[in-house]
Amino acid sequence: MKRLLLLLMMAVVSLNLAAQDITLPVPHKTGGMPLMEALSKRVSSRGYTGKVLSNQQLSDLLWAAWGVNRADGKRTAGSSMNTQDIVLYVFMEKGAYRYDAGSHMLVKMADGDLRTKVCTQPFGPQAFLQIISVADQSKGRGDEMSKKIASATNAGLIAQNVYLYCASEGLNSVVYAGGIDRDAVASILKLGTDQWPVQGQAAGY
Numbered sequence: 001m002k003r004l005l006l007l008l009m010m011a012v013v014s015l016n017l018a019a020q021d022i023t024l025p026v027p028h029k030t031g032g033m034p035l036m037e038a039l040s041k042r043v044s045s046r047g048y049t050g051k052v053l054s055n056q057q058l059s060d061l062l063w064a065a066w067g068v069n070r071a072d073g074k075r076t077a078g079s080s081m082n083t084q085d086i087v088l089y090v091f092m093e094k095g096a097y098r099y100d101a102g103s104h105m106l107v108k109m110a111d112g113d114l115r116t117k118v119c120t121q122p123f124g125p126q127a128f129l130q131i132i133s134v135a136d137q138s139k140g141r142g143d144e145m146s147k148k149i150a151s152a153t154n155a156g157l158i159a160q161n162v163y164l165y166c167a168s169e170g171l172n173s174v175v176y177a178g179g180i181d182r183d184a185v186a187s188i189l190k191l192g193t194d195q196w197p198v199q200g201q202a203a204g205y
Contacts, residue, residue, distance in 0.1 A: 020108035022097065025056050027063035027104070033168035042163050045172035048126035051205035057169060058129075059104070061203060062088065064165040065131070066158050068101050075101065077157040080150035085139040086158060086198070089189060091115045091130040096188060110188050117188060119200055121179040127172070128204030132185055133158060138194040148196070155198040162201055173203045 033041070053061070063069075066088050069076045079085060088099040090106060093113045097106035116124045118132055133155040140147030159175045166173040180200040185191070 020095075022055075022106040022108075024059035024062065024104050024106065027059045027067060028056070029063075029069075032165075035164075038164045038167040041167040043167075044163075044174040046121070046123050046174050046202075048123050048128070048172060048202065048204045050126055051128070053128050053171075053204065057171075060169075061162065061165050061171075062090070062099050062101075062106075063104065065162045066099065066101055067104065073102070077154070077161050079154040079157070081141055083139045083141065083150070083154075085136050085147075085151055086154050087134045087136060087195075088158070089132040089134060089185075091118055091132065092128065098189075114184075114188055117184045118181055119176070119179055119202065120181055121176055121202075123174070123202055124179075126204075127202035129202070131162065131201045131203065132180065133198045133201070134185070134189070134191065135196045135198050136194060137196055151196065151198055159199065159201050162203060166203055171203055171205060173201060175199055175201045 064076060066086065067076050068074070074082065075084065089109065090097045090099060091114050095108055095112060096110040096114050098109055100107050113125070115130050119130050124130065135151035135155065137147050137151065140150055163173050177199045180197060182197045185197040191197070
């Protein structure tokens with residue numbers, strides 16, 4: 001009886017832990033604004049209302065940014081020699097998450113509103129989410145400078161996808177490199193020495 005009770009308690013704990021993750025709805029892969037119109041509306045915007053995005057919008061945004069779009073695991077944005085060295089971390093009011101593209105879900109990394117910890121810009125707490133692109137340099141090729149140039153380029157390709165999705169959806173977005181607190185990001189996410197926070201990107205209404 002005690003063993004059964006213990007197993008039930010462990011199951012409840014496991015469910016509670018799993019509930020912290022966010023399983024995203026299937027992304028919409030058709031429709032939206034025509035490409036040329038989205039390009040004409042792409043801007044960097046630093047003003048946000050704090051209005052909440054729906055789970056569907058969050059799903060579509062992250063898939064557009066860096067989702068899997070082919071059966072072989074390749075992504076919506078290119079990466080140098082297909083290293084797929086960039087990991088996206090999403091900071092929202094309820095916590096920090098890692099985007100797992102293969103499962104299309106958000107994996108909880110930390111609790112609480114940490115947007116102002118990682119983004120030092122005034123719009124840090126106003127945008128619905130802060131996307132932090134972290135490069136895993138162990139996946140790179142060549143010397144340290146070559147790896148950093150490739151990672152920065154790869155992060156830029158992802159950022160443009162976010163910009164275009166936001167333009168299509170009527171959302172605001174802005175990329176920032178100087179306004180990211182890399183020490184705070186590394187501490188919150190417990191990054192290793194090979195993991196480098198490249199840039200941040202705000203998105204929201």
